[in-house]
Amino acid sequence: MEAFLAVCRAIHPLSEGLEAELRRLARLETVPARTALLEPGSVAQRLYFLETGLVRGFYLKDGKEVTSWFMPEGHFVISILSFFSRQPSHEYLQTLAECRLWSLTHAQVQGLYRQFAEFNCIGRVLTERYYVLSEQRALDLRMLPAAERYARLLRDFPGLVQQVPLHLLASHLGITAETLSRLRARRAG
Amino acid sequence: MEAFLAVCRAIHPLSEGLEAELRRLARLETVPARTALLEPGSVAQRLYFLETGLVRGFYLKDGKEVTSWFMPEGHFVISILSFFSRQPSHEYLQTLAECRLWSLTHAQVQGLYRQFAEFNCIGRVLTERYYVLSEQRALDLRMLPAAERYARLLRDFPGLVQQVPLHLLASHLGITAETLSRLRARRAG
DNA sequence: ATCCGTTCTTGATAAATGTCAAGGGATGCA
DNA sequence: TGCATCCCTTGACATTTATCAAGAACGGAT
Numbered sequence: 001m002e003a004f005l006a007v008c009r010a011i012h013p014l015s016e017g018l019e020a021e022l023r024r025l026a027r028l029e030t031v032p033a034r035t036a037l038l039e040p041g042s043v044a045q046r047l048y049f050l051e052t053g054l055v056r057g058f059y060l061k062d063g064k065e066v067t068s069w070f071m072p073e074g075h076f077v078i079s080i081l082s083f084f085s086r087q088p089s090h091e092y093l094q095t096l097a098e099c100r101l102w103s104l105t106h107a108q109v110q111g112l113y114r115q116f117a118e119f120n121c122i123g124r125v126l127t128e129r130y131y132v133l134s135e136q137r138a139l140d141l142r143m144l145p146a147a148e149r150y151a152r153l154l155r156d157f158p159g160l161v162q163q164v165p166l167h168l169l170a171s172h173l174g175i176t177a178e179t180l181s182r183l184r185a186r187r188a189g
Numbered sequence: 190m191e192a193f194l195a196v197c198r199a200i201h202p203l204s205e206g207l208e209a210e211l212r213r214l215a216r217l218e219t220v221p222a223r224t225a226l227l228e229p230g231s232v233a234q235r236l237y238f239l240e241t242g243l244v245r246g247f248y249l250k251d252g253k254e255v256t257s258w259f260m261p262e263g264h265f266v267i268s269i270l271s272f273f274s275r276q277p278s279h280e281y282l283q284t285l286a287e288c289r290l291w292s293l294t295h296a297q298v299q300g301l302y303r304q305f306a307e308f309n310c311i312g313r314v315l316t317e318r319y320y321v322l323s324e325q326r327a328l329d330l331r332m333l334p335a336a337e338r339y340a341r342l343l344r345d346f347p348g349l350v351q352q353v354p355l356h357l358l359a360s361h362l363g364i365t366a367e368t369l370s371r372l373r374a375r376r377a378g
Numbered sequence: 379a380t381c382c383g384t385t386c387t388t389g390a391t392a393a394a395t396g397t398c399a400a401g402g403g404a405t406g407c408a
Numbered sequence: 409t410g411c412a413t414c415c416c417t418t419g420a421c422a423t424t425t426a427t428c429a430a431g432a433a434c435g436g437a438t
Contacts (some may be wrong), residue, residue, distance in 0.1 A: 034389075040382085050394065057326070059332060063333050066331065066332065068328070068331070080320060080321060080324045081321060081324050081325060081328070084317045084318075084320065084321050085321050113310065113313075117306035117307070117309065117310070118306070119307075119310040120306065120309035120310040120312075120313050121302065123309075123313045124302075124309050124312050124313035124316060126317055127313060127316045127317055127320060128273045129273075130320070131269060131273065131316060131319070131320045131323065131408060132269060132270060132273050132274050133329070134323060134324060135269045135270050135318065135323060136270060137327075138323070138326075138327040138330075139248070139257070139270070141327075141331070141382070142255065142257070142330070142363065143248060143250050143255070143331075146424095146425090165384080165385060165386090167385080167386090174331065175425075175426090176425075176426060176427085177385090177387095178386095178387080178388085178425090178426075178427085179424090179425060179426075181387055181388080182387085182388080183424095184386095184387095185387075202381060249384075266435090335394095335395090354414085354415065354416090355415070355416065356415080364395075364396090365395075365396060365397085366415090366416075366417095367395090367396075367397085367416095367417080367418085368394090370416060370417055370418080371395095371417085371418080373417095374418085376416075
């Protein structure tokens with residue numbers, strides 16, 4: 001809870017009322033690895049803050065899983081498309097390790113926006129921040145060769161290679177597990 | 190100007206003070222086709238609202254232009270990465286037709302956020318909205334075959350094919366002009 | 379200790395797409 | 409009118425990556 005509040009506070013001071021509401025509304029849950037936080041067909045109802053653990057988002061393409069992102073602890077976790085557009089998701093959210101999660105419902109978040117003007121500033125800055133990360137990911141996927149994308153993933157998420165199986169990394173990089181395996185063999189990395 | 194204000198008003202009512210400031214600060218310019226609004230190396234200083242015309246964003250990859258997006262009239266136009274992260278851009282913004290543009294500097298936008306709490310709500314909702322569009326684009330690029338991406342581009346931007354040369358469309362779809370040409374020959378579209 | 383499933387690697391082959399090159403057709407300008 | 413340029417198409421070929429298949433290495437469960 002403190003980590004979550006600290007992220008908000010770093011953007012804009014929290015009024016007493018807002019902090020109290022956040023503490024009152026936020027729900028804590030601890031879930032084991034390989035738990036689904038969201039499944040296709042349902043509308044994303046909760047905004048999660050990942051205190052500890054690791055989460056990924058993925059889609060199915062021709063029956064196979066394509067990992068769209070990984071999110072480490074200290075970050076917010078949602079399906080952007082479903083949570084913001086209020087449409088049924090095509091995306092899965094899944095824990096990759098035991099996770100400690102704080103969450104608010106979509107309705108609660110909207111209520112906080114109405115009740116506390118300052119919360120709009122926090123929401124705006126957070127949205128901008130994750131938008132930038134998302135654009136950078138999309139750009140990398142588009143502009144860099146697979147080997148370089150792998151190198152950056154290693155740089156940006158050291159330890160991820162130890163935590164998740166290779167085929168998840170491969171699908172995130174936009175290549176098959178076989179291609180990634182050969183890539184590593186060539187570069188001895 | 191009215192189109193710009195209408196988009197804002199549809200999200201949150203504008204106080205007299207905010208509307209007056211927007212009218213006072215916003216700068217109008219009319220520029221011919223093929224004008225650069227942003228070039229690599231400089232930090233994006235302005236947030237544009239495109240009243241009429243057509244704009245694209247593109248990068249250079251191995252010396253060749255890769256179009257990352259097109260934006261039609263009635264929309265906001267910025268380099269997300271440069272404007273939000275305040276880093277020198279790698280992206281070009283370029284008009285594809287004569288454009289009528291209203292714009293605010295980054296400093297002006299930040300000032301409005303500080304001065305008018307309601308503006309944070311507008312900024313938040315707009316950021317969410319474009320974030321969703323960006324995610325959907327990235328997802329399409331990743332999950333759909335090239336032919337389907339082309340079909341959707343035709344659907345989402347009817348008229349674009351008449352306005353811009355084929356190789357711009359191709360690079361936006363993530364394929365070469367030759368491949369797109371063959372694709373159209375096969376499907377007779 | 380053994381069995382079983384998962385992960386990772388490697389090889390052979392196929393499919394998709396890129397690259398290079400050439401040519402036709404439209405457009406604008408001298 | 410003629411020329412230059414740009415746009416689009418098509419062909420031949422190279423390259424990249426996927427697909428299919430097999431097997432080795434590892435760990436957990438019984």
